[in-house]
Amino acid sequence: MIDVRELTKRYGSTLALDGLSFQARPGRVTGFLGPNGAGKSTTLRVIVGLHRPTSGVALVNGRRYADIGRPLHEVGALLDAGAVHPGRTAYDQLACLARGHRIGSSRITTLLEHVGLGAVAHQRVGGFSLGMRQRLGIAAALLGDPGIVLLDEPVNGLDAEGIRWVRDLMGTLASQGRTVLLSSHVMSEMALIADHVVIIGRGRLIAETSMEELAGRFRRDTLVRSPRQGELAAILRGAGASVACEPQGGLAVTGADPATIGDLAARHHIPIHELTPRGATLEDVYLDMTDQAADHRAGGASR
Amino acid sequence: MTVMPPARERALSPKDVVAAEWLKLRTMRSAWWIWAGAATYTLVGLAVIMMHIGSYDQASPQERASFDSADPAVAVMPIVAFFIGCLGALAITTEFSTGSIAPSLVAVPRRVTLLAAKTVVVACVAFASGVLFAGLSQLAALLLLGDRPPPVNPWPHWSDAIPTAAGTAFTTLVTALVALGLGALLRSAAATVAVIGALTVVVPSLAHLLPEALHLRVASVLIPNLAPQVAGAESAYLLSPPVAIAVLTCYTVVALAAGALGLSRRDV
Numbered sequence: 001m002i003d004v005r006e007l008t009k010r011y012g013s014t015l016a017l018d019g020l021s022f023q024a025r026p027g028r029v030t031g032f033l034g035p036n037g038a039g040k041s042t043t044l045r046v047i048v049g050l051h052r053p054t055s056g057v058a059l060v061n062g063r064r065y066a067d068i069g070r071p072l073h074e075v076g077a078l079l080d081a082g083a084v085h086p087g088r089t090a091y092d093q094l095a096c097l098a099r100g101h102r103i104g105s106s107r108i109t110t111l112l113e114h115v116g117l118g119a120v121a122h123q124r125v126g127g128f129s130l131g132m133r134q135r136l137g138i139a140a141a142l143l144g145d146p147g148i149v150l151l152d153e154p155v156n157g158l159d160a161e162g163i164r165w166v167r168d169l170m171g172t173l174a175s176q177g178r179t180v181l182l183s184s185h186v187m188s189e190m191a192l193i194a195d196h197v198v199i200i201g202r203g204r205l206i207a208e209t210s211m212e213e214l215a216g217r218f219r220r221d222t223l224v225r226s227p228r229q230g231e232l233a234a235i236l237r238g239a240g241a242s243v244a245c246e247p248q249g250g251l252a253v254t255g256a257d258p259a260t261i262g263d264l265a266a267r268h269h270i271p272i273h274e275l276t277p278r279g280a281t282l283e284d285v286y287l288d289m290t291d292q293a294a295d296h297r298a299g300g301a302s303r
Numbered sequence: 304m305t306v307m308p309p310a311r312e313r314a315l316s317p318k319d320v321v322a323a324e325w326l327k328l329r330t331m332r333s334a335w336w337i338w339a340g341a342a343t344y345t346l347v348g349l350a351v352i353m354m355h356i357g358s359y360d361q362a363s364p365q366e367r368a369s370f371d372s373a374d375p376a377v378a379v380m381p382i383v384a385f386f387i388g389c390l391g392a393l394a395i396t397t398e399f400s401t402g403s404i405a406p407s408l409v410a411v412p413r414r415v416t417l418l419a420a421k422t423v424v425v426a427c428v429a430f431a432s433g434v435l436f437a438g439l440s441q442l443a444a445l446l447l448l449g450d451r452p453p454p455v456n457p458w459p460h461w462s463d464a465i466p467t468a469a470g471t472a473f474t475t476l477v478t479a480l481v482a483l484g485l486g487a488l489l490r491s492a493a494a495t496v497a498v499i500g501a502l503t504v505v506v507p508s509l510a511h512l513l514p515e516a517l518h519l520r521v522a523s524v525l526i527p528n529l530a531p532q533v534a535g536a537e538s539a540y541l542l543s544p545p546v547a548i549a550v551l552t553c554y555t556v557v558a559l560a561a562g563a564l565g566l567s568r569r570d571v
Contacts, residue, residue, distance in 0.1 A: 050570065051570040068412070069312025070314070085403050098323075
């Protein structure tokens with residue numbers, strides 16, 4: 001369980017985190033979303049004690065990270081897959097981290113095979129692709145069999161097969177009762193992986209909700225095309241629907257479902273060329289939310 | 304807002320953290336290159352000593368009477384100490400340049416513990432290297448000098464070479480620990496190596512440009528010049544062995560404390 005309370009982090013005149021609070025609970029995958037620069041990495045670094053918050057606190061199972069006696073058995077983190085010594089082999093890379101916790105070589109070998117790096121275990125990391133480094137970073141995060149897993153943009157650089165592998169792995173970890181918190185700036189990735197989402201923008205919480213609830217916020221309308229568009233619009237408005245003209249032609253109708261629109265048109269003998277129910281994608285919802293946050297801040301700055 | 308007081312949890316064993324740091328240093332190829340550099344320079348220094356003895360043999364008796372001594376503590380060890388200092392610096396600056404400091408601190412969140420473990424590893428490697436290179440170069444110098452008399456022979460008896468070797472091994476150790484502390488503070492290999500180069504090579508040379516009285520006062524507290532003073536060897540410098548040891552200890556403590564403070568206070 002991760003409990004982030006009122007975190008604020010100021011770098012000089014920049015406010016990277018602004019009173020951010022959220023929780024990541026065991027047994028589910030929590031997606032940590034926000035545009036680049038929203039403060040996701042800063043938050044994760046505060047959680048594991050690399051950055052000191054200006055105010056507020058991040059608790060790991062009720063206490064600060066630095067107070068955990070043997071942290072790798074409690075928290076596994078992948079913060080930056082590139083943060084490795086290029087001259088070390090994959091095996092040595094993990095061994096350097098594992099040695100302090102007395103995690104043995106059989107665990108390292110098993111994990112390297114588990115993440116698909118068994119064949120290159122004794123090759124230098126310098127020659128690894130970003131995808132391979134991500135896999136190595138995930139192996140490092142799992143070294144101590146931790147109950148909490150934090151991953152910063154874990155699917156960056158992975159191919160389609162790798163992304164599916166991460167998705168399945170995260171699902172498995174959560175189903176074992178672990179707390180999984182993973183950040184991304186791409187909504188579509190999260191839509192498939194996460195059960196719960198925390199969305200931040202400019203260091204502030206925008207939404208903390210379940211993926212289902214977020215999907216329920218879809219803005220719905222119907223696209224209607226007709227050669228007698230003006231007449232149809234008037235009739236629909238008369239029936240209480242709101243109608244907007246689409247830039248590419250056609251009417252965007254809300255407040256009337258496709259059946260009602262069709263019936264109304266038939267009654268007035270107006271031909272219909274297209275009738276398409278539309279839902280905003282999760283991506284649109286997310287972009288909307290984060291745009292608003294950005295606008296809000298931009299407006300605030302110019303005041 | 305309530306935060307639970309730190310529970311007393313079974314912490315990592317210091318021995319394991321030291322073992323992890325030793326593994327890190329051992330698996331860092333640049334460390335081996337630097338060590339090989341120190342070994343190579345020992346050979347270069349011995350070649351210089353050999354030529355020095357050659358020119359002594361061809362000199363007139365008057366010239367011989369004022370000949371510089373063929374002392375590896377002067378010709379070899381300051382540069383070897385600089386190499387080993389670089390090794391001490393890299394033990395931490397490499398973590399910053401590659402970013403691996405982040406996973407390191409995620410595994411060992413108590414930063415002073417991490418620096419202490421690095422200190423133990425660097426101290427052992429530096430002292431062992433100092434003993435090795437000082438011992439070998441002095442042994443070689445003894446063999447090359449044969450029964451030539453002072454002043455070209457710095458040691459009237461072979462056993463007189465031992466305190467000097469111990470003194471240079473000690474200054475090598477101090478150089479490496481000062482480099483580690485500065486590396487933790489500065490976080491940059493280039494900056495740290497520049498400062499160590501200044502402390503061990505540049506400033507001692509420039510000090511000769513000072514007026515004689517001032518030169519001795521300044522030169523006496525410079526790390527490489529403290530080696531003969533620790534050994535109690537005959538030199539123009541001013542400090543007694545206990546004071547020289549105290550000055551070297553000060554260098555080490557100040558640099559490591561500054562490093563610990565810088566590492567603890569600043570974000571990673």
